[in-house]
Amino acid sequence: MKISEAMADYFHYITAVDQKSMKTVESYKNECAHYLKALNEQGIEDMEAITYQAIQQFIDASAKTLSDNSLNHRITCLRLFHEYASTMLNCSNPAVYLKSKRHGQHLPNYLNKEDVTLLLTRQNExxxxxxxxxxxxxxxxxxxxxxECCDLKINQVNLEQALLRCRGKRDKERYVPMNENEIQLIKEYYGSVRRKWDSHRSMYLLINSRGNQISRQYIFTMLKKRCASLGLDERISPHSLRHSFASHLLDGGADLRVVQELLGHSDIATTQIYTHIQDERLKQAYRQFHPRNKK
Known part of the structure; x- marks a missing residue:
């Protein structure tokens, strides 16, 4: 059986039977496309011709350009595809011994409040x-x-109640409060820039000058350039801002369960990583200021 045929069958299954979200399916398709291309470059086109060595060669090449998390996501996608092909299409499973890359728990990057203020200050009109x-x-x-920011629709924003209705992972819905700064910015943006750019009557809140939905790539690129121009760390990502949101709430005394709900985390353990940031800052302050720790 051709690899491309097996993948098409797999994509149909996870869409129609498993009913995976559109984003999940697109993510799996993207990973499998890289995999198919690499196998074809090795001269492999049939499922039965795939070996563990061929898969490992692809993983080793991927490890040179991907982060640990992205690499593990790719490995998971390959394992799931081959498990399906083995169970449903009676193919051999050369990925059965494929293991995820082990790595330590990394503390999220975050910005201090002064850097956030600088980043969010308008530099021109x-x-x-x-x-x-x-x-x-x-x-x-x-x-x-x-x-979630890119996919935010106009009807998910309630300025009167100061609430956003947000759809997160697995289409899980949550409500997030908005502060006065956000409300005023949205009103100004919606009443001027968006009204001018909305040539396609878009349902999305955030659109570009051509009237199209803002892309993830636009946000990543914009933030990188903005950090460079302001003298901030260029490694800061949109997710760093989300991490900062959580860290600053906890700094202010917010309950961990409340932060979990605001972030849309299903598991409290995912949110608990932010308490480690606080622990590290306490240790740093102790080492720097406690008289018994000074040499």
């Missing part, structure tokens, strides 16, 4: 600047994932 600051204010002020 241009239309693009208003859009960019609105995007960043929503991500930091509401703790949104970048995909």
């Amino acid at each position: 241009s239309e693009r600047e208003l859009l960019d600051v609105t995007i960043l204010e929503l991500i930091y002020g509401c703790g949104l994932r970048v995909s």
Whole structure:
């Protein structure tokens, strides 16, 4: 059986039977496309010709350009595909011994409050600047994932009640409060820039000058350039703003369960990583200021 045929069958299954979300299916398709290309470059086109060595060669090459988390996601996608092909299509499973890369738990990057203020301060009065600051204010002020920000629709924003209705992973819905800064920015953006750019009557809140939905790539690129121009760490990502949202709430005394709900985490253990940030800051303050720790 051709690999491309097996993949097409797999994609149909996870879409129609498993009813995976559109984002999950697209993510799996993207990973499998890289895999198929690499196998074809090795001269492999049939399922039975795939060996563990061929898969490992692809994984080793991927490890040179991907983070540990992205690499593990790719490995998971390959394992799931081969498990399906083995169970449903009677193919051999050369990925049965494929293991995820082990790595330690990394503390999230975050910004201090002064850096956040600098990042969210408008540098000029241009239309693009208003859009960019609105995007960043929503991500930091509401703790949104970048995909949630891109997918935010007009009917999910209730300015009167100061609430966002957000759809997160696995289409899980949550409500997030908005602060006055966000409300005023959205009103200004919606009444001026968006009204001017909305040539397609888009359902999305955040659109570009062509009237199209803002992309993830736009936000990543914009933030990198903005950090460079302001002298901030260029490794700061949209997710760093989400991490900062959580860290600053905990710093202010917010309950961990409340932060979990605002972030849309299913498991409290995912949220607990932010308590480690606080622990590290306490240790650093102790080492720096406690008289018995000074040499």
